Each structure stands twice: as structure tokens, then as C-alpha cells.
Amino acid sequence: MSDVQFAAIETPSAGALTIEYRWLNRDRENAPLLVFLHEGLGSVAMWKDWPQQVCDAGGYRGLVFSRPGYGRSTPRPAHGKWPVDFMHRQAREVVPAFLDAVGVAHDEAHPVWLVGHSDGGSIALLFAAAFPDRLTGAVVLAPHLFVEDVSVESIAKTKTVYETTDLRAKLARYHDDVDSAFWGWNDIWLNPEFRHWNIVGAVASIGVPLLAAQGENDEYGTMAQMDAIADHVPHAQIVKLPDCGHSPHRDAPEALNAAIVAFIGPAGQSDQSENSLPAQSVA
Template sequence: MQNPALAAAAATTASGFAELPATASHGPLRIEYRWLNETASDAPLAVFLHEGLGSIAMWRDWPQALCERLGMRGLVYSRPGYGLSTPREHGVKWPVDFMTAQARDILPALLDALEIDMRERQRMWVIGHSDGGSIALLYAALYPDALAGAVVIAPHVFVEDISVESIAQTKQLYETTDLRSKLSRYHADVDSAFYGWNDIWLNPAFRQWTISAELASIRQPLVAIQGHDDNYGTMAQIDTIAARVPHAKLVKLDACGHSPHRDAPDKLNDAIAAFVSAQR
């Protein structure tokens, strides 16, 4: 049965912008965010980290549905360069370690700006998809005492040929089909969003990127989920997680591609709910 407090809060969302001060890794940033079930103040918090071309809008209603299933509040935000957040300046390239900077600097600064205290963070779950899954892994490794657990969906731990080939094909589609106009629904500056993601993944220097060593620092509960038909990565990604984090649970979904929340939402939600419930 659904938590009555969450049922009352489900229709309540609060959107806004958080102003983050400049640091050594970035200039001043304006971050688009949205609360889900905001008035359920006693519920644990789930923070959603979107994919490389994602945003608040591109998640659609999946975070809300999952929060209601888990009995949690939710925080969804668009990373810099995406959605309505500060766009990437044209001509500026993301550095090879851009995901580390997102986990180490941007997410903690956003939590600070939203006045999410340490006690609340210790009950917090991070839920990331694709690049967002990698950022969730890095956050869990960097701040093991500042979360309750992590859910990573189709994360990248190292760069595979299949990833680079698919991303190169996506660039061709962006420049020759209506993909650009479709993505423009989700980003204020669609070229900033697309080329920020595409250029770094196709940068030859990025082929050496890996976070496999960092994974050994993860202490909190972790579930990694991957579809067998993912054209952006193979099962080697989450198998590497299991080798580095022995307590991690793996879920491998049949008839599912790179976006399980769209391809197999019921199976995905069942897997996440079962894992989170087992930790309580």
C-alpha cells in the first residue's frame, strides 16, 4: 500500500534554479532542479543523475513513479550544459575527467545550495543512468559516508569500442536527420548539450578513461543494472563493477537496451524496489 504522506505529496513538485559559486573546476553555474514529493519531509531522498544527453524533461515521469514505489522524495536536476542549466560555452571542450568533477564538485555544491544536511545525505540514494551512473559510482566512491546506497543503470566504467561506434553514429544522425529538432525539446541550447557529450566521447584521449580503480572505495549498498541489448556498452561494464565491489548486486535484463527506464520500466522498478527494500 502506498504511503499516505507520499500519496498526498505525489502531485506536489517544486521547480527552481540553484546558483552555484565558481570553483577551481568551474565558473558560476545556474542549475535547474525539481523536487518530487517535496512535502514528504520524513521520507529518504533519491537523487537522479541523467544520461549524457538527458535533462529533467527527458526523464519524463519515471523518477516520480519510482519515488512513489520506493516511498521516497526525489531530486531531479539538469547537469551543466543540459536542460535549462547553464549551457556549455561553444568551443569549450569537456575535460577527460568531467564525470569526476560532476561527482566531486557539482553534486555536493548543489546539495549545499539546497541545504541538504549531512544527516539527510546519510539516508540519500543516488540513482544514475549511463554517464549519470558513472557519476553516481564516483560519488559513492568519493563520499562513502554521505549516502545510503546507489543504483546505477547502464553505467560506464571504461570506454568500449561499441560505445564509441554508437556515439559516432549518433553524431551522424544528429547532423543529417531530425534528431537535433527532437533533442531541442529538452535543452535550451541543444548544440551545447549534444557536442559537449559527443566531442568528449569521440576524443581519442578519452579512450584511456576508466574509473575501475575508484570503485574499490565503495562501501554502501550498490546495485548495477544493464540490458543485454545495450548498444552503448556490454555486460563487461557491470561485471567490472562486481569484480571491484564484491558486495554489489548485478541485474541483467533481457530484451532491454541502453535505457531500461524506457525499455523495461516494470522489470527495472521491480529490481530497484527489491534491492532497496532489502537494505532497510
Template sequence: MAASAFVELPWQGRTVRIEHQWVGTDRADAPLVVFLHEGLGSVAMWKDFPQRLCAAAGLRGLVYSRPGYGRSTPRPADERWAPDFMHRQAHELLPALLAALHIDTTRQPPWLFGHSDGGSITLLHAARHPVAGAIVMAPHLFVEDVSVASIEVARQAYLTTDLPQKLGRYHDDADSAFWGWNRIWLDPAFRTWNIEAEVAQITAPVLAIQGVDDEYGTLDQIRAIRRQLPATQLLELPACGHSPHRDQPEAVIEAAHAFFSHHRHHNARGQA
């Protein structure tokens, strides 16, 4: 990927530095897709997937690391996230980032592409802000026992293996990234977290993708989206875990390209 750039913006009473990269075509009139990473993700952890998707679909891409991740401002060591942490990312941080980068979401609403926690943030943002459409992979709409069990396994791995060193390749502060995510997901107060009502407010088209063998959630997560939004397209991938873009990138790119193409043409006809 290209070298990261940085932008500073006020958030939660302090100034945070947000790492971001532009990928894909440099055509200013090309549709923009914003990539939102998983709970332990960052700009670098996407690897070359955003470029591959943007090249296939002729899109501009914006990839960024949330505060606490990648090369963005780390989470203060004593900061514990509240159950509304994804709501705050969707309704405060992302709009502030888009504004700081001079992206006019009213004139040309962006597409969103989110994975895991980033998929949940995508859905929350789309429920309240203008977007052209949303693609989500392995999003969470509610907390399942399988999610909590796998996140506990991750906690043990972080404490007893070289996982901190591995995450340190992608984050300036691996503890910031890991414990912010892990502690809130294992907090008993988070067990009742549920965004199905918010998802029901989305008016943009949605493509939801999940691996049949996802270790962090069941297929009921994406099926719950279609229960709220019957027009949602679902792609359930066999022999695929929690990261479809790594396990089956070609299938994800093909489905995303078709989704973008169909709805871009539909939107163009509607504006004609």
C-alpha cells in the same frame, strides 16, 4: 512533472544556474534519492519515471540537469570537456548542489540513481562521499569499442537528421548538450578512461542494471562492478537496450523498490 526550480552556485570559475525538481512525497523525513541523467539527458527527459519510482518506494526525489543540459546554464561554445569531466561532476558539482539545497548528507546520506554517464558519476560520488546506496543503469567503467561506434553514429545523426530539433525539446541549447558529450567521448585521449579503481572504494550497497541489448556497452560494464564489489546486485534485462527505465520501467521499479526496502531495513537495524 512539477515546474522546475533553479539554484545558482559557483563552479569552474563562474556562476551556473542548475535546473532541478522535487518529486515524490513531501515528507521531510522520507529518504532522499537523487537522479543523475544520461549523457544527453535532462530533467525533462526522465519524464514520469522519477515520480513513479518515488511513489512506489515512498521516497523524496531530486532530479536535476547538469550544466550544459536542460534548462541549466549552457556550456560555452568554445568549452571542450576533459577526460575527467565525470569526476568533476561527481566531486565538485554534485556536492555543491546538495549544499546549496541545504541537504545534510552527513545526517542523512542520500540514495543515488544514475543512468549511463549519470551512473558513472554516481559511482564516482559514492566512492568518496556518504551515500545510503547507489543504483546505476548502463553505467560506464571504461571505454569500449561498441560505445565509441554508437557515439559516432549519433554524431552522424546529429549532423544529418532532425536530431537537433528533437533534442531542442529538452534542452535550451541542443548544441551545448550534444557536442559537450559527443566530442569528449570521441576524443582519443578519452579511450584510456577507467574508473574501476575508484569503484573498488565504494562501501555503500550497489544495484547495477543493464539491458542485454545495450548499444552503448556490454554487460562487462556492470559485471566489472561486481568484480570490484562482490556484494553488488546485478539485474541483466533481456530485450532491453541502453535505457532500462524506458524499455522495462516496471522491472526497474520492482528491483529498485526491493533494493531500497532491504537496505533501509538493514540500515535501521544497524542503527538500533
């Protein structure tokens, strides 16, 4: 991608890092900004066209970036392992440092929304809990609040696929260091210590507007994740998508885009509360 740029950041845990990023519709200076946080094997390129589609649907600006270890960002150190609290560190160290580096500041005239998928959704939830003054709200797609058996079983199967098929070659199209991306994600999720990871307590403190969406056929998590959000963040809007797996933006983009635009509101319409959806299943 010729319009990809790079930002230098510094974090307490990882030191100096280079972050790959891409702006969408940057000329819409006063439009809401959607900052996209990818899943555990994602990157700027792996989002493909969906961020552009949803930004065009609502008239938004967009900012897509690859977290450390993914895409063309600084890879995971050789033989390094993500710690159990890696998503907390991403939310509290990497995301704020990156937003500062590229000049993103939230205020009434420049609303900022996080849009996170899977691990990126969990990171968005943790950021919303820790830095409520830095964003207008968040949209999370198939986030994890705790580890389920179905998650571990699916990730274990993916390990076998990576080792025995052409999956590695396919993922290498999207990551400069494909083994950094895959094994960083796979090793931590299959680490027995990670089975105790749980962010329900942190999520309960979220006060900003929150839309959570998940496919009813999600192979990496059950609706217990959505139910936990509904129980602990009563103001959250829940969308359960039928005939949809772990990636709503790929499996049900039209329904998802409509839900997001209805929740955030089209550009130029500032009162989000008038456009929020009730908890529902989208047919």
C-alpha cells in the same frame, strides 16, 4: 515545467553555475531521497515520468536536476570542450555543491540515494567512492567504467544522425542550448584521449550499498561493465535485464522499479540489507 527551480552554485573548475532542478514528493519529509543523475544527453525534462513512477512505487522523495551544459542549466561555454576528467569533476565538484545549495544532508533519519543513468551512473559511482558519508547507497543504470568499442561506434553513429535528421530538433525540446548538450557529450566521447578513461580503480573503493542494472541489448556498452562492478565491488547487487537496451527505465520500467524498491526497501523500512537482491538476471 512550472515546478522547476534554479540553484546557484560555485565550482573550482567552472566558477558560478545555475542548476535547474525539480523536487518530487517533497512533503514526505522522512522518506528516503532519490537524487537522479541523467545520461549524457539527458535533463530534468528528458527523464519524463520515470523518476515520479519509481518514487511513488517505493514511497520516496525525489530530486531531479540538469547537469551543467544540459536542460535549462548553465550551458557549456561557446567552443568549450569537456575535459577527459569531466565526470570526476561533476562528481567531486558539481554534485556536492548542488546538494549543499538545495539543503540536502544525509543522516540516519534522512537517507540519500543516488540514481544515475549512463554518464550519470558513472558520476554516481565516483561520488559514492569519494563521499561515502554523504549518501546511503547508489543505484546505477548502464554506467560506464571504461570505454568500449561499441560505445564509440554507437556515439559516432549518433553524430551522423544529429547532423542529418530531425534529432537536433527533437532534443531541442529538452535543452535551452541543444548544441551545448549534444556536442559536449559527443566531442569528449569521440576524443581519442578519452579512450584511456577508466574508473575501475575508483569504483573498487565503494563501500556503500550498490545496485547496478543494465540491459542485455545495451547498444552503448557490454556486460563487461556489470562484470567489472561485480569483480571490484563484491557486495554490489547486479541485475541484467533481458530484452532491454541502454535505457532500462524506458525499456523495462516495471522490472527495474521492482528491483530498486526491493533493494532500497519501501519508505519506512530502514534496513536495506534485508531487502537487497542477489546478483541475477531479471526475466
